[in-house]
Amino acid sequence: DQVYLDLVGGWREAYEAASEALCAALKALTTSGTPSAPQATLTVFNPLAWRRDDVVEVELPQDWQSQQAVVLDGGEVLPAEVTEVSGRRVLRFVARDLPALGVKSYVVGAGEAFHAHTLAHGSNWIENEFFRVEVDAERGGGIISLKDKRSGRELVQPGRVANDLVAHKEYPELPGYGEGPWNIATTGEKHLASLEFPAEVSVERTPARVTLVARSPHVEAQRVSRITLWVGLPRVDFETCITNYTGSDWMFKVHFPLAVEGGRAVYEAGGALVARTFCPGDQDTAELAWTQDCAALHFVDLTVPLVIEGAVGIGGDVLGRLSAGMVEIVCPRTAAMTEDSHAAQMLLALSCVGVTATITYPEFRRFGDLAWDSNLPDLRIVVGGPETNEFSAHVITQAGKGVESELRDWVDNHGWAVALLPRLNLGLPEELPIILVWGKSAEQEAEACEHVAAQVRHLRRIGCLVPAALRETMPPGEPADTGVAIINRGTVCYCCYPDRTLTMALMRSCTGWPSGLWIDGPPRTAPDGSGFQLEHWSHCFRYALVTHEGHIKDAALARRGYEFNHPPLAHWGSPAAFASGTDVLAIEPENVVCTSLRPEGAATGLPLDQPLSGRVVLR
Numbered sequence: 001d002q003v004y005l006d007l008v009g010g011w012r013e014a015y016e017a018a019s020e021a022l023c024a025a026l027k028a029l030t031t032s033g034t035p036s037a038p039q040a041t042l043t044v045f046n047p048l049a050w051r052r053d054d055v056v057e058v059e060l061p062q063d064w065q066s067q068q069a070v071v072l073d074g075g076e077v078l079p080a081e082v083t084e085v086s087g088r089r090v091l092r093f094v095a096r097d098l099p100a101l102g103v104k105s106y107v108v109g110a111g112e113a114f115h116a117h118t119l120a121h122g123s124n125w126i127e128n129e130f131f132r133v134e135v136d137a138e139r140g141g142g143i144i145s146l147k148d149k150r151s152g153r154e155l156v157q158p159g160r161v162a163n164d165l166v167a168h169k170e171y172p173e174l175p176g177y178g179e180g181p182w183n184i185a186t187t188g189e190k191h192l193a194s195l196e197f198p199a200e201v202s203v204e205r206t207p208a209r210v211t212l213v214a215r216s217p218h219v220e221a222q223r224v225s226r227i228t229l230w231v232g233l234p235r236v237d238f239e240t241c242i243t244n245y246t247g248s249d250w251m252f253k254v255h256f257p258l259a260v261e262g263g264r265a266v267y268e269a270g271g272a273l274v275a276r277t278f279c280p281g282d283q284d285t286a287e288l289a290w291t292q293d294c295a296a297l298h299f300v301d302l303t304v305p306l307v308i309e310g311a312v313g314i315g316g317d318v319l320g321r322l323s324a325g326m327v328e329i330v331c332p333r334t335a336a337m338t339e340d341s342h343a344a345q346m347l348l349a350l351s352c353v354g355v356t357a358t359i360t361y362p363e364f365r366r367f368g369d370l371a372w373d374s375n376l377p378d379l380r381i382v383v384g385g386p387e388t389n390e391f392s393a394h395v396i397t398q399a400g401k402g403v404e405s406e407l408r409d410w411v412d413n414h415g416w417a418v419a420l421l422p423r424l425n426l427g428l429p430e431e432l433p434i435i436l437v438w439g440k441s442a443e444q445e446a447e448a449c450e451h452v453a454a455q456v457r458h459l460r461r462i463g464c465l466v467p468a469a470l471r472e473t474m475p476p477g478e479p480a481d482t483g484v485a486i487i488n489r490g491t492v493c494y495c496c497y498p499d500r501t502l503t504m505a506l507m508r509s510c511t512g513w514p515s516g517l518w519i520d521g522p523p524r525t526a527p528d529g530s531g532f533q534l535e536h537w538s539h540c541f542r543y544a545l546v547t548h549e550g551h552i553k554d555a556a557l558a559r560r561g562y563e564f565n566h567p568p569l570a571h572w573g574s575p576a577a578f579a580s581g582t583d584v585l586a587i588e589p590e591n592v593v594c595t596s597l598r599p600e601g602a603a604t605g606l607p608l609d610q611p612l613s614g615r616v617v618l619r
Helices: 001-028 342-352 391-401 401-414 442-459 468-473 558-565
Strands: 038-044 052-061 069-071 076-078 082-087 088-098 103-109 125-127 131-136 142-148 164-169 188-192 201-207 209-218 222-231 236-244 252-258 265-269 271-275 299-304 306-311 318-324 326-330 356-360 378-383 416-421 432-441 463-466 484-488 493-497 501-509 539-549 567-572 583-588 617-618
Touching: 001 265, 001 567, 038 088, 038 252, 052 558, 052 567, 069 088, 069 493, 076 088, 088 103, 125 209, 125 222, 131 209, 131 222, 142 583, 236 501, 265 493, 265 558, 299 493, 299 501, 299 558, 326 342, 342 356, 342 378, 378 391, 378 442, 391 401, 391 432, 401 432, 401 468, 416 442, 416 567, 432 442, 442 463, 484 501, 484 558, 501 539, 539 558
Parallel strands: 306 463, 326 356, 326 378, 378 432, 583 617
Antiparallel strands: 038 103, 038 567, 052 088, 069 076, 069 103, 082 088, 125 131, 131 142, 164 188, 164 252, 201 209, 209 222, 222 236, 236 539, 252 501, 265 271, 265 299, 299 484, 306 318, 416 432, 484 539, 493 501
16 A cells, blocks of 8 residues: 555646646636626637537636526527536536637626527436436436437347446455455455345436436445436436445446447557457356456447358358457468468458457467466457368368368369358367368468458458358347447446446455555554555546447547547636637547647747647648
8 A cells, every 4th residue: 555655645746737737728828817797708628639529617706696607609509507516616518519629719608598408307317319318216226228319229238237336346365366456356246236226316407418316325335326418419428426435355347238239349459449358257266267357548349340241152142140359360380470471461451440360370279268368269260271271171170071072162163262160169168150261272372361351451341151061050140330338537447248248347445465554654544544445435437438330440439538538628718829619730530639749849838929820630
C-alpha cells in the first residue's frame, strides 16, 4: 500500500498542474465574461479533431437564481437542464455539430426550458430517438430489454439481464502462484444483483434526458445504478456507484449478455483492433489458473470480424456461415520464412480486419490448451497439401478417403482448392473448423493464399468449398452483420464468456501481499482502520454502450471511445481565438484520430496571440 500512497501526492500535483493549464487555455480561447441572468454567452470547445454531438456541462454562478435555463444555438432553442452536482449548480445540454478542434458559442438565459418531445418514460422504462431501455426491479434493476430503434434489434439475450452487477469472490493469492493484487484469483463463488438483490427503481425526467435509477443493497455494500438517454444522442450512458463498501477479496463486474449471433470480442488496443479469446467463465482458479481477462484502451466490441462461408464448390449454393476472431495458420517453415511469404500476407490481411492470427509449424503443439496458451483460436487455416504439410496429411487422413479423393480431383482440375472442413476429430485439446489451402504447385498454392488474403481485405470473408461427405456437419446459425460496444472510462479490464456475456471489471479489494504492508513510518489506514487496498469507501464508475451496423472497421468506434473520454469543455465568454462554428483542424478519414498537435517550430502549444483563419485538413 505505502508505495502507491506515496505516489498520490505526485498524481495530485500533476492533476492540479494540468487543470491550471486547461483553465488558462480555455480563457485564451474566450473573452472574459461573467454569467448572470437574464443572459450570458457560453463558448464550448471541442478537443477532438472531428465534428460531434455531445453533452456539455458547465457550472453556473452562485447568484444564478433560476431553476431552469434556455440555451440558444443561433435561432434554435436546445433542451437544457439545471441540476445539483456535489453541491454545485450546473447546466447541461447536448451540443450539436461542434466544430473539429474548434469552438461554438451559445446564448444562455433564465426562463422556462424547452422540453424535447423525443424523450419518453414509464415506471420502469425510458426512450429517446435511438434506444428503448426497460429494467426489472425484482431482478436488481437490471436491463431486461434494450432495443436499438434504428435497426429494430433487441440487444439483450432472451431471459437474461444486462448491466447486472456481479460480485466475484477471490482468493487472497492466486493458488500456486501468489501475488494476489496482480493476478485475478476467483474462487467460483459469485453473487448477482439480478438473482439476490431486488431494487427500488425510479425515473428522472429533465428537458434534456431521461434516467432510470436503481437502488439496492449488494455484497457488503450499497449499489446505485443510473442509466441515461440524452436527447439526440445515440449512446446509452451508465453510472454504477458502489457505496459504503466494507468487504474484502471481492471483484465487482458488470455483465452484459448481448444478442450478437456469432459475436467475438474485439478489443481496442492502442492504435489497433485485436480479437481476444473467450474467457472460461467464473472458474475456480485453484483448478484453472488463468481467467483470460484482458485490457482495452476505450472499448470492446462484440461483433463478427470475419465470416467463413461454406458452399457447394466455388460460387455454388451456400451451405452455412461461421464467424471467426482468432486464427491459427499452420504452414511449413519454408512457406513462412519471410514477411513477403504468402502465409505472412494472409496473416497481415487478417490483422487488418481485427482478426488475431498466429503462424505455427506442423510439428509444433497446436493452440487450444489454456494450461499453455492465452489465445484459443476459432479456426485453423492449414497451408499446403499432405505432401508438404504433415498436419495437413493428418487432417486429410481423419477426413476420410472420400474427402481426400474429392479434394485431389478439385486441385487437379483447378490448380488449387480452398476447402472448409467444419468438424473433424483430430484428437486435439480444441477441435476447430479447418480451412485447407492446397495448391498443385508452390506457385498455385501462393495464388490460393493470395486469393484468401484478397477476400479477407476486401470482403471480410473467406469463401470455401465444402466436401460432399462433410456438408451435413455445417453448424447452423447466421453471423450478425452488426456489433455492440461497451466503452469504458478508466475501467479497462474486460472478459467475454463463450455465451457472449461481455463483462467489465469495476473494482477489486484484495488482502494478498503486499496489501496493508507498511515499510517505514507510522502506518496509515482508512477511517475504519482498514488498509487502503481494501477500498473501504464509495466508488462511482461511468461507461457507455453504442451499436453499429456493418463491419467494425467501418464503425468509427475509436472516435466514439475518445468522445466519451474527452467531453466538450465550456467557458463563459465569447470566442476570441477562433470563429464560432469553424473547424480548426479536421482529420480524415473516420478511422483516424489525432491525440496531440504541435506546429512546426513551436516549442509548446498552439500560439493564440493572433486569431486563426482558415481550416486545416489532415488526410
